Amino acid sequence: MGASWARPTGVRLRLPCRRVRPDAPRPARRGVPRRGRQAWPVRTRSRGAALPGQRISRPSDAEPAWLGRGPPFYWRRSVEARHPRESAVRQLVKTSSSGDFAHQKQAALRLYVQELLTEALGRNVVVTVLRSDPIKVPSLFPADVLSVSLADGTELSLFVKHLGAEQADHPDKQYRCREVRIYEVLLRDVGLPVARYYGSRWNVATQRRDVYLEYVPDWSLKYTDLEHWPTAARRLAQLQGYFAARPEQLLACDFLLRLDAGYFHAWAGRALSAVVSRLPDLARGLEGIVASYSRVAELLERQPITLVHNDLAPKNVVADRSCTPARICLVDWEMAGVGCGLLDLVHLKYGLGPRPDSQMRAAYCAELAGSGLLPTRPRELKRLFAACEVHQTMCRLAYFATWHTPAERVAQWVREAEQWLAGI
Structure with a gap:
């Protein structure tokens, strides 16, 4: 009995079986409310997704989904408990405002107008000032006048027409891109009695097609x-x-x-x-x-x-x-x-x-x-x-x-x- 006992080779220790517990409410911890497994929310699908849990990527030029209703929830709750640099995080929230996104959109618009004018004028141009003013006269579609200043001192004005779904039930207006196609294909000759066409693009934010034309500063x-x-x-x-x-x-x-x-x-x-x-x-x-x-x-x-x-x-x-x-x-x-x-x-x-x-x-x-x-x-x-x-x-x-x-x-x-x- 005084000799030390050795486990025989090839023999494993038998441990007690793991106790299987039924689905029961878990104890609350760290402030999490008591709830069972079935109480956890079902993972929802994102807008436009076909299956639960599927995520649809947003366009690169789209604004954040939370813009207009404040920062996401995880930015708002208990920043002090999650991160010691409270002031830096709050500063990030403050700087991510709608004004910054508006500035980015203005910069993107300036770049697009610069590309349009470079192609139309046949030379490289640099847009230094770009101001947008809405047209105040009644019209079917919303429209703006862009006042453009170039680096060489040239001043231009563009008429921006925002084509949308107005009068969608009109029998002769079922093809919404007809006007754009006419300008692109038929009305390119400078001798025709039409305003000069510069280009068009689809606006993701407004869900409209923006048509850029020469602005004629007079009345009908x-x-x-x-x-x-x-x-x-x-x-x-x-x-x-x-x-x-x-x-x-x-x-x-x-x-x-x-x-x-x-x-x-x-x-x-x-x-x-x-x-x-x-x-x-x-x-x-x-x-x-x-x-x-x-x-x-x-x-x-x-x-x-x-x-x-x-x-x-x-x-x-x-x-x-x-x-x-x-x-x-x-x-x-x-x-x-x-x-x-x-x-x-x-x-x-x-x-x-x-x-x-x-x-x-x-x-x-x-x-x-x-x-x-x-x-x-x-x-x-x-x-x-x-x-x-x-x-x-x-x-x-x-x-x-x-x-x-x-x-x-x-x-x-x-x-x-x-x-x-x-x-x-």
């Missing part, structure tokens, strides 16, 4: 004297004559609307539906017009094609009166298409008196003489004007409820459409 025709309206008619005719000589280029652009017979019948149907639902007493007269609408649609479809603005109200024509004659710029090309160019003139001159109306017609027709865009016989030209008037009246009738047009005016439009149709 809506607020100018009638002496500038014939100039606008001539410049419109020059633009349409330019594209009438390039029909293959227009037909290759799938982003342009096709103003064919089906297009015109669709607008006549919308006008009839709007009148029947709101003013059924006027529906009988309009039904007769729609029943005979093939005369209008087929006549317009047979015309030589050119680029049609398709929304050429006076508010979409800017007249720069700093030069003589005034420089004309057609803007807002979201509804542009291929078809009969006379539709634009009829839309532009709507509401004018007999004398300015006649002046607009004369200026437009004289500019297009010999181009083949207009009929040479006066009778055929009169019929074409009447068909354009009927179509533009249908477009107004389709939206009279949206514009809150009085019933008396709607009745007048129906009577005018009947008179125009009788002249075809």
